[in-house]
Amino acid sequence: MDKLTIADKEFTSRLFVGTGKYASNRIMAKAVEASATQMVTVALRRVDIESENDDMLTAIDRDKYLLLPNTSGARDASEAIRLARLARAASGINWLKLEVTPDPYYLLPDGEETLEAAKVLVKEGFIVLPYINADPILAKKLQDVGTATVMPLASPIGSNQGLNTRASIEIIIAQATVPVVVDAGLGLPSHAAEAMEMGADAVLVNTAIATASDPVMMAKAFKLATEAGRYAFLAGRAPMSKTASASSPLTGFLRDDR
Template identity: 80%
Template sequence: MSALKIAGKEFDSRLFVGTGKFASNALMARAIAASGSQMVTVALRRVDIENENDDMLAAIDQTKYQLLPNTSGARDAAEAVRLSRLARAASGIAWVKLEVTPDPYYLLPDGQETLKAAEILVKDGFIVLPYINADPILAKKLQDVGCATVMPLASPIGSNQGMKTKASIEIIIEQATVPVVVDAGLGAPSHAAEAMEMGADAVLVNTAIAAANDPVEIAKAFKMATQAGRIAYETGLASKSTTASASSPLTGFLRNE
């Protein structure tokens, strides 16, 4: 299995993991370790000044994992740029998962605002990984303004519906010159394998791991599925046919004709 390269940095794992919705920081750390991931997303939020909580970053070993701050909560380009700059000031790193989601019901990304923010952030020196609807034209525009990847959604965030946008993602993969990371809605290891078999460069999973009965075990399953899908893509599948092609010999049957 080949390594994934984003903005000059190599990753052995093609599974990115989100850190939201885990029952505890300790469980999150164990699930991330089991996933084999080297890229983990985090959000920025106000400190609760009445109830000082443990800092979740302490549970993430940044020597092992590339931190990918997101701009979740941003409703337009200006808010996304502000969050990105805060994230850079907080972490010292300039990687950002750019997401602009004005509608809280479906959390679908606003392509125009995403493109506007991406242009500003790329010029400002950020490594920008934009979360987008599976829109091949937008993906191409984002690639052209200097984004490091494109991250089309499989289905709405946290919905676990799988590859609803498959046909459009196929076009994005065909046209992309930057890595394509399928993000959002992957609910089962088979969904991750499906995306990887199609030629996605990586997948991002959060809810399907964090909200599972046993996040550590399911993280392991996603790791294996992502690897299986990638190996299948790299080596190629046997061809399809409309009729049967016997796998067992068609001679020497135990019958008299």
């Protein structure tokens, strides 16, 4: 697999995975391993001061996996900036999945607030990977202010609907000067493959793996599909036509008619 470079870091895997919604840390760790990813997303939440806290970071080998803290829960730029600073203090690294989702029903990102937060965080030295609607104009504005990627959604977070925004993501890819990571809504390995065949640089998957009947096997399926899609993109698709084009010779048939 050809390497993907984001900021100054090289990745051999083009599948990033989330760590939410798993039945246990043990299954999460096994699925992460099966995915062969090199970057995992995590969220920040209040410590539960009334009961015992499960520390999920002990389940993640930080020598193998780069942590990508997200700003989930942020409803505007200022909340996202606060979470970003906390994430940096907690993780010691400046990578960040920037997400601002004021609408709890569809969890669609607020582009205006995301752009505003990105401007501040890039200046503060964060490596910003913004989660956005599949909006080509916004994607350009974000790359212009210095985000490390753009991460357009395929469909609403956790919906598993697949690549509903295909046409807009194609435009984003055509215009991008930074890697394009298709994030959210990919429900099946074939969706990931489709995104990669289009020329996406990577995909980010959580729910489709974590809530599958066998998350570990599904993680492997996404790994293979992501690789297959990338190889297909690099290979260049064969031309499409409306009529058939025989694969076998049209001469030398075993018959006498003409």
